[in-house]
Amino acid sequence: MKKLFFLVLLSITAQFLFAQEIKIDAYVDKSKIGIQDYLKLTIEISGENANDVKTPALPEIKNFKNLGSSSSSSSSYSIINGKMTSEVTKSYTYTLQPQKTGNFIIPPISITYKKQVITTDPIHLKVIAGSTEPAPPTSRKLGSNKTQNSSDLSENLFVITKVDKKNVFKEEPVTVNYILYTRYEVVNLSFGSEPNFKGFWKEDVFIPENINFSTEKYNGMIYNVMLMRTITLFPTTSGKLSIPPLELQVDIRTQSRSFFDFGSSKRYPIKSKPVTINVKEIPEENKPMNFSGAVGKFKISSSINKTELKVGDSFTYTLKISGSGNLKQFDIPTLPDIKHLRFLDPEISTKINKNKISGTKSIKYLVIAQEKGAFSIPSIDFTYFDTSEKRYVTKSSRSYELDIQEGDGIYIPSSTAQSTVTMEGSDIGFIIKKTDLKNNLIFLNSFVYWFIWFIIFLLIPISLVYSNEQRKLAGNIDYLRQKKANKILKKYLKQASQNVDESNLEFYTAAQIGLGSFLADKLKIARGSSTEQLFSEIEKRNFPDSIVQNIKELFEKCNQARFMPGGFSKENIINDHKLLRNIVTDILKLKI
């Protein structure tokens, strides 16, 4: 009977297992939480094929902030009646932070598996103020006085915003200290999101680099105190301005439960309370014209590195404004126009102390003495708004007397060095009384000038054409011979004339050869041809009779002179020379 019952039970469970392949479950670690606490929401998916299920999508949960998730899976095997079944459990854990107090519902979470939608039940939650967590143990070192000890977290861990003054003027610096008070053992500290200092110009003064607590009594209790941050704020607008809270994340060691448990840490986010300060406008009444915009308390001093100078020398003039206030923001005092001294653009350096409020602004001018004489640098006024006395204050620097001596003055011009007295006796030149009042012609601008250039240039192509023609003619042999004929004739005629002067009979030889060659070249027949050949050629050309007669006569005389020397007087020679000349001129006149 018992056996039967067992079997039935087994089959039922097996059936149940096979029917419900996938199971989903959602639960939270507690249903009543404090707003300072975190809520853990776990979604568990179990079943043989749980690995196949996709990660469930977390629906948007109103009034809760999802801080992150983690997942884990486990599997178990069981053998029943020789049959092995396995079960896989996957769990997803979400950390949620409540945003508001009240009653809330975590909506159902659904997954889809094999076209089957499986949902969880909604979860009801209650969020209350404060914390439901048991506070971690306070640090033993602080000595736990049970009566004074509070278990409330907010009393044992908080940040205070300390402001040095709450009523300020615009641009007046405000120092803000954020101080952490704790009675817990702090393992780690980190800053949350950077606060937004709207309406302020912010200067960081102090940011801690490591955890460093000191003890301090506050409200009758001893706390571990740490300065978290110091900033200096310069309000840029007026009105009620709130200094934003500092967000911190504090990891606190929890109590160890056993000897082997070293304890773990738990993270608590904390925030300081916002502080409002009242910013007033700087009063408009009695506002001096030369107000620099400086707010605070300042001093002005001036210094000069030398007072005895030469023209062209340079010196430095330094204005120093020191004090506390908005050193970085105000305008530097303007220098009055000082004649004969050249002030170059100043070199401005601002040295600010660690507290970001006090410091020194130095304005260094390089000044060049331009003139000889005694000059003074007047005192410089600097007007600021004194926040403690609540009125405008003007302070002045001391003035300086300068004695500038005559110098080499090469670098910087000095007009007194050019005094007219030294120029005594000299004057400008007198006017020009007579002049040609015509407009000077600039050749370069006239067309004619460039036209001449062009014409001169044209000579090149002209000469090129000309020389080309010449070369063509030179290529012609007959033309060459004609030209040569003249040369030969000249040569022999010269020889002949010489012979005439010496009344030498050589004249005839020269005359015969010369005339013969000349004629041969002219008539284009071979040189050294006989006299007969010459004449027959002459006849062909229809030379005028007189010329032919003359030539014949001369040749005859030449022959006579050659064969019968002695029959020729000087007169004969002169006559024949004349004859020769006539022939040559006649032939040259002819066009052959």
Add this chain to the structure above:
Amino acid sequence: MKNIILILICSMITSGIFANTQIDDVFEDAVISFEEKDYSKSLDRFKSIENEGIISADLFYNIGNCYFRLNEVGRSILYFKKALKVRSNHEAARRNLKYALTFTKDKQETGSEDVIKSFWEKAFETLSINLLALISIILFSMIILLIVLMIIRYHNREKTVPAFITVVLTVFLLLFLILCFLKWKEYHNEDEAVLLSASAIGFSGPSEDFTRVFTIHEGMIFHIEREESGWCLIKLSNGLGGWIETDTFERIKL
């Protein structure tokens, strides 16, 4: 061909000459007024000639003298500079300019210390633009003549000597042409100006809101680099640059 050239040259020379007796009379009048020390009247006469469009170094020189006598150093410097622009070798104008410059509040460099530079400047001043143009054309015709000779007479002979001379002459021609061009550019350059108002402040930008860079006084000669809505970027001879208002100075132009 030769006749045409001759005619052209002749016409070129004669075109510049036109006698205007009326203007000559006014000039004489002005000279007499000057001698009688009636400088403003003399200035009026001279200026009326200038307004006729006459560009003459001597005329500008005389106007500069009138202004100097009337204690207008800035304008006298402007006119001496104008005279030198027309004729850079106008010795009297150069001397007077140098003298007038000693009356300005700001010291100005008149000559350069560098020997080579001053020699170059001297040469540049002495040679007038027309002389340079003439030298250039003569050198050019010599070169062309040599080339023509080489083409016609020396076509089958050794050409080393004439070729060498041609090259030398060409180098000279280029030098003179460059000089000529520089001179021509200087002549037409209108970027130089003289400050006429008593003083002007140079700012680092074209508005009075900018930083003061320098103060210059009447008679300062400077270069204009840029012009922008009533303001000019100028550069002083010592290298300082700044913006001054345009109505404080006048450009040296013809």
